[in-house]
Amino acid sequence: MTLHRSHVLVCSGSNCALHSSSFVKDRLTLEISQAGLGDEIRVLETGCFGLCAQGPIMVVYPEGIHYCKVGLEDIGEIVQEHLLKGRIVNRLLFKGTSDKNWMTKDDFDFYRKQERVVLRNAGVIDPENIEESLVRGGYAAFGKALSEMTPSQVIQEITDSGLQGRGGAGFPTGRKWQFTQEAAGDKKYVVCNADEGEPGTSKDRLILEGDPHTIIEGMLIAGYAIGATQGFVYIRGEYLLSIERLQKAINQAREFGLLGKGILGSDFEFDLEIRSGAGAYVCGEETALLNSIEGKRGEPRFKPPYPAVRGLWQKPTLINNVETLANIGPIIQNGSDWFRQIGTPECPGTKVFTLSGNICNSGLIEVPMGMTLREIIYDIGGGIPDGHQFKMAQTGGTSGGCISADLLDVPMDIPSLAKAGTALGSGALLVVDDRHCVVDLAKTFLRFFAHESCGQCTPCREGTTVLLRLMNKLASGKGDAQDITNLQRLSTTMQQASLCGLGQTAPLPILSALTFFADEFHAHLEGQGCPAGVCG
Amino acid sequence: MDLFQVTIDGQIVNVAPGTTILQAAEDAGVKIPTLCHHPDQQVKAACRVCVVEVEGSRVMQPACAYPVYNGMVVHTNTMAVREVRRTVLELLLTHHPQDCLQCERNLHCELQTLTQEAGIRQVEFPQELRNLPVDESSGAVARDPNKCINCRRCIEACGELQGVDILASINRGYDTVVGTGLNKSLADLACVLCGQCIQACPVGALREVDHTQQVWDALNDPDVHVVVQTAPAVRVALGEELGYPVGSGVTKKMTAALRRLGFDKVFDTDFTADLTIMEEGSELLDRIKNGGTLPMITSCSPGWIKYMEHYYPDMLDHLSTCKSPQQMFGALAKTFYPQTQGMDPSKIFVVSVMPCTAKKYEANRPEMRASGYQDVDVVLTTRELVHMIKQAGLNITALPDEEFDDPLGLSTGAGVIFGSTGGVMEAALRTVYEIVTGDELPSLDFEVVRGLEGTKRASVELIIPEAAADGEVGTSLQVNVAVASSLSEAKKLIELVKTGQEEIHFIEIMCCPGGCIGGGGQPRPTTNQTRTARMNAIYREDAGMPIRKSHENPAVASLYADFLGSPLGSVSHKLLHTHYTKRKVY
Incomplete structure (x- = not known):
């Protein structure tokens, strides 16, 4: 093994990749070699560091210096100054809210309040090398489960941890596992839901890109616990890098005897296949996802029966979200008591959020459950840019509620947000400042749902488009009070009578906006025009 | 087998496990309206006309599909249920031509009957028809997708019952409609023209080509x-x-x-x-x-x-x-x-x-x-x-x-x-x-x-x-x-x-x-x-x-x-x- 005096980690997460991080990496490698440093300095690509707004990001170790917004033109200087002479390139450092340069992780407010369980390896390891995962304890939890625990003990540990599903619905994971274990079936399946479709959410993608082995490990443990021999990872088709990295990880895991028959010398057998969808939002709904894997039109099934009883090809099937599965290894490794120390008593653990909208530090963060919205937006997110005021935040993605400044101190965990009339959902956090109009935003949300409704049940198929038409009418200033009444009646019907979560939650942003911003809606009716000056 | 006790609108009925709310309600003398439901077909739970309130359930449930459990309490006729059903029907009518008087199914149409029973006199949502071509190419079976209400009964008749399977849901959202592969006309498909789709259709979207x-x-x-x-x-x-x-x-x-x-x-x-x-x-x-x-x-x-x-x-x-x-x-x-x-x-x-x-x-x-x-x-x-x-x-x-x-x-x-x-x-x-x-x-x-x-x-x-x-x-x-x-x-x-x-x-x-x-x-x-x-x-x-x-x-x-x-x-x-x-x- 060659020892290098320095490692340069270049983020290859999707956001940085969109900003040409691979060219940055190639140029860096070339110039390091031209400078004769090829044997001393190693360049590698990692998953997301989280601070996407500042991408492409690279970190130079052992100092841990973060360089932000690195362009091709900056490479020469980094090589000549930092790598050759040991002088930090100040102009490429990130300046946070203070004027002080932030050099290492410890300087960043962005990182200081975070607690990384799920993202423990993202931005730390080379996700395309299983050995780096193994060195960081990858698959140790699986080894422990397989050699020291019975399947029921594994499920008990997950149940005791209080882990709730991280895909949006928040169902207790241990109970889901138990139902699937208890269901009768000659064959059972584990499915990882990586069809992340909620606008403003990219956590699953970045987990898969940064640490694919944690998902394989979570699925192995799940397969052992419920008695499954086959797993599927359903990844949305646009996530090319996730698919590529996970496939490499699966291949490596097979080579290392971690997938296939007789795993680790036991009689446990488990293998994985990737299936990708074509990007329909509804395929993130677990039963629509199952239909899609089976090659059918991606439409939800009526429940009951639930997938735990009759899922993929009518066999008992456990479906867990990427982030949920990424929690499994640490819980088994460290125990449920450790997990319960993080977060709140009702909602233990951490949550990964995707910050977007009018926020300085947009990107990917992981914090303990129960951190307030204010801390997330202002302490971690760096607040609202350009001196604008916070107007509202939408939690949980497009299907989540819109909450106003009154709720800035709401703890961000599953029960607290449900009480506040919105949802934690997938962990999307869209921050909106005072330049935007609620009616205009509502239109945008509804356009999305009208496009994504699968068309199976009446309330959602017809309702999403009718809601959009009503909202267009309001935005154009031609609406009247009856339209608001109809909007509410239709929203209630969709929530109450739609077949799946898509139709049931589509009206939530509209209803919450109507609750918190009633005046703004009414202003659009009364011929006063759009207060924010956006509509019309 | 032990029967389940179910309370429907205050009336207790005892039914076998596996019974749906719809069937149990029949025993209680309550007729719940249905549209995508067909007595000889699989449950679809798609139209949502039959929703009822089930105590303890966050949302309403489709009576045609939801199995009863012991001690279940169901309300089929509350203000909220009537309002939701009415809205669902109104949504269907935003898409459905209102030419009942000229329709072949006039007075024999399930949608018409339900609309009448729900007391709908006006559709308050903006209406928009599909304007799709009517297919009479086969000279035998005619399809008018403009009238389709997406109940999917014809799809099951063609696919499951007859194994011909030329009908499917196409498009998404508001544009969803029952159609054929590549939008081909029936004359250009391996359709056998048996007309079982007509028998399945609750409205006038499928009929024979009229030669009277x-x-x-x-x-x-x-x-x-x-x-x-x-x-x-x-x-x-x-x-x-x-x-x-x-x-x-x-x-x-x-x-x-x-x-x-x-x-x-x-x-x-x-x-x-x-x-x-x-x-x-x-x-x-x-x-x-x-x-x-x-x-x-x-x-x-x-x-x-x-x-x-x-x-x-x-x-x-x-x-x-x-x-x-x-x-x-x-x-x-x-x-x-x-x-x-x-x-x-x-x-x-x-x-x-x-x-x-x-x-x-x-x-x-x-x-x-x-x-x-x-x-x-x-x-x-x-x-x-x-x-x-x-x-x-x-x-x-x-x-x-x-x-x-x-x-x-x-x-x-x-x-x-x-x-x-x-x-x-x-x-x-x-x-x-x-x-x-x-x-x-x-x-x-x-x-x-x-x-x-x-x-x-x-x-x-x-x-x-x-x-x-x-x-x-x-x-x-x-x-x-x-x-x-x-x-x-x-x-x-x-x-x-x-x-x-x-x-x-x-x-x-x-x-x-x-x-x-x-x-x-x-x-x-x-x-x-x-x-x-x-x-x-x-x-x-x-x-x-x-x-x-x-x-x-x-x-x-x-x-x-x-x-x-x-x-x-x-x-x-x-x-x-x-x-x-x-x-x-x-």
């Missing part, structure tokens, strides 16, 4: 001699829409009504059903004796024929070469009939009344011109005849009983049971048995081939006396037969034939479940319940006939003596037999 005006025009033309034939299944279903209970046989009222409509002669397809038995029975014996392709499969059902042509083009030699009774009739009505009457065949206009939409297609096949003309000019469905009777203002309950005309109107019980699955088989066995053995059948009723069951089997032992040598009893011939109705059942049987594992000599297949009584042209609703009632009526008709064996039909005997010669003879060959065409699926 052509018949009115012919009846109005003094130079044209218009004759009509009626299929066996029509007489046991027609009454349903004309004031009789389901399962009433109205043969004699029907003949009277047809005369009042102005038909010059009222004949019976049952007559040519008897003739079919003579030809097909002879063909079967010929194949058995001379090593022809076995099993021989019946060819009366034009949807079935088209299915074989598309899906099993290499197995067409299994099909009997006999034309269907409708087409045998047409060929004779323009040859034998004018010859006996001294009429010009070009002045004869042949109308069929059929329980079937595929018969419209069959009549237009190029093979069906043996008389030198198109043998059958126009085919009406049972429903279209109902429309004509209503247009003419006839109250058939008040009409006198009237008989069919001679000579093409005399038939037997064997002819009438053609209308039900197993009927052709039973009729054939009655004749083949007696012709081969020379003995009279002890009982005419082959119960084993009757009933709604998808596939039925029987074996009949025939002792052939002429083959007996000195002192011996005779050659014993075991004839194995099978009967299937619906194409999904037929497919299973054909796949079995393909493997050659089972020795079967003769197979009867009817395209529609239950046979012609459940045909795509029959009055709606056609469900297993109405099929059973019509089937019972068919066998009652049979039991009441003075003659019940085709070979004893005196009119058939004189037809052979005076015109055809013998079964499978040269005239028969020209007029009564046909050939088939290999077709593709795509």
Whole structure:
């Protein structure tokens, strides 16, 4: 093994990749070699560091210096100054809210309040090398489960941890596992839901890109616990890098005897296949996802029966979200008591959020459950840019509620947000400042749902488009009070009578906006025009 | 099994586990409105018209799909439920044309009834119609996707029931509609035109292509001699829409009504059903004796024929070469009939009344011109005849009983049971048995081939006396037969034939479940319940006939003596037999 005096980690997460991080990496490698440093300095690509707004990001170790917004033109200087002479390139450092340069992780407010369980390896390891995962304890939890625990003990540990599903619905994971274990079936399946479709959410993608082995490990443990021999990872088709990295990880895991028959010398057998969808939002709904894997039109099934009883090809099937599965290894490794120390008593653990909208530090963060919205937006997110005021935040993605400044101190965990009339959902956090109009935003949300409704049940198929038409009418200033009444009646019907979560939650942003911003809606009716000056 | 106690609107009912809320509510005397629900189909839970409140449930639940549990408390008639149902219906109406007065389904439309029952007088949401083309390309089944409400019952009828599967949900969201692959028209698809989709449709999105005006025009033309034939299944279903209970046989009222409509002669397809038995029975014996392709499969059902042509083009030699009774009739009505009457065949206009939409297609096949003309000019469905009777203002309950005309109107019980699955088989066995053995059948009723069951089997032992040598009893011939109705059942049987594992000599297949009584042209609703009632009526008709064996039909005997010669003879060959065409699926 060659020892290098320095490692340069270049983020290859999707956001940085969109900003040409691979060219940055190639140029860096070339110039390091031209400078004769090829044997001393190693360049590698990692998953997301989280601070996407500042991408492409690279970190130079052992100092841990973060360089932000690195362009091709900056490479020469980094090589000549930092790598050759040991002088930090100040102009490429990130300046946070203070004027002080932030050099290492410890300087960043962005990182200081975070607690990384799920993202423990993202931005730390080379996700395309299983050995780096193994060195960081990858698959140790699986080894422990397989050699020291019975399947029921594994499920008990997950149940005791209080882990709730991280895909949006928040169902207790241990109970889901138990139902699937208890269901009768000659064959059972584990499915990882990586069809992340909620606008403003990219956590699953970045987990898969940064640490694919944690998902394989979570699925192995799940397969052992419920008695499954086959797993599927359903990844949305646009996530090319996730698919590529996970496939490499699966291949490596097979080579290392971690997938296939007789795993680790036991009689446990488990293998994985990737299936990708074509990007329909509804395929993130677990039963629509199952239909899609089976090659059918991606439409939800009526429940009951639930997938735990009759899922993929009518066999008992456990479906867990990427982030949920990424929690499994640490819980088994460290125990449920450790997990319960993080977060709140009702909602233990951490949550990964995707910050977007009018926020300085947009990107990917992981914090303990129960951190307030204010801390997330202002302490971690760096607040609202350009001196604008916070107007509202939408939690949980497009299907989540819109909450106003009154709720800035709401703890961000599953029960607290449900009480506040919105949802934690997938962990999307869209921050909106005072330049935007609620009616205009509502239109945008509804356009999305009208496009994504699968068309199976009446309330959602017809309702999403009718809601959009009503909202267009309001935005154009031609609406009247009856339209608001109809909007509410239709929203209630969709929530109450739609077949799946898509139709049931589509009206939530509209209803919450109507609750918190009633005046703004009414202003659009009364011929006063759009207060924010956006509509019309 | 312990029953579950369920409270529905305050009333307690005890029902078996697995019961849906919808069924439990029926027990409680509560009718919950439904739309995508169909008694013979799988649960879809798509329309959401049947939602109810279940205590403890966050959202309302569809009664058609939701299974009861012990202690469940359901509210079906709260303000909230009524409001939600009303809104769901209004949403459907934002897309659905409001031209009820001109719609073929007016007064028979499930959406119309529900809208009426919900008390909707105005749709408060903005409306927008689809403006999609109406497909009448097949000349038999018409699709109007503008009226489609996405209940998907037609998709299941086409896919699960018939295994043809040319219909599917296409597009997403508001643009979702039931469509065909690549938006092809029915004429360009491997659609067999059975019309089971029509029977499944709750609204006017599927119907037959209407040919009543052509018949009115012919009846109005003094130079044209218009004759009509009626299929066996029509007489046991027609009454349903004309004031009789389901399962009433109205043969004699029907003949009277047809005369009042102005038909010059009222004949019976049952007559040519008897003739079919003579030809097909002879063909079967010929194949058995001379090593022809076995099993021989019946060819009366034009949807079935088209299915074989598309899906099993290499197995067409299994099909009997006999034309269907409708087409045998047409060929004779323009040859034998004018010859006996001294009429010009070009002045004869042949109308069929059929329980079937595929018969419209069959009549237009190029093979069906043996008389030198198109043998059958126009085919009406049972429903279209109902429309004509209503247009003419006839109250058939008040009409006198009237008989069919001679000579093409005399038939037997064997002819009438053609209308039900197993009927052709039973009729054939009655004749083949007696012709081969020379003995009279002890009982005419082959119960084993009757009933709604998808596939039925029987074996009949025939002792052939002429083959007996000195002192011996005779050659014993075991004839194995099978009967299937619906194409999904037929497919299973054909796949079995393909493997050659089972020795079967003769197979009867009817395209529609239950046979012609459940045909795509029959009055709606056609469900297993109405099929059973019509089937019972068919066998009652049979039991009441003075003659019940085709070979004893005196009119058939004189037809052979005076015109055809013998079964499978040269005239028969020209007029009564046909050939088939290999077709593709795509």
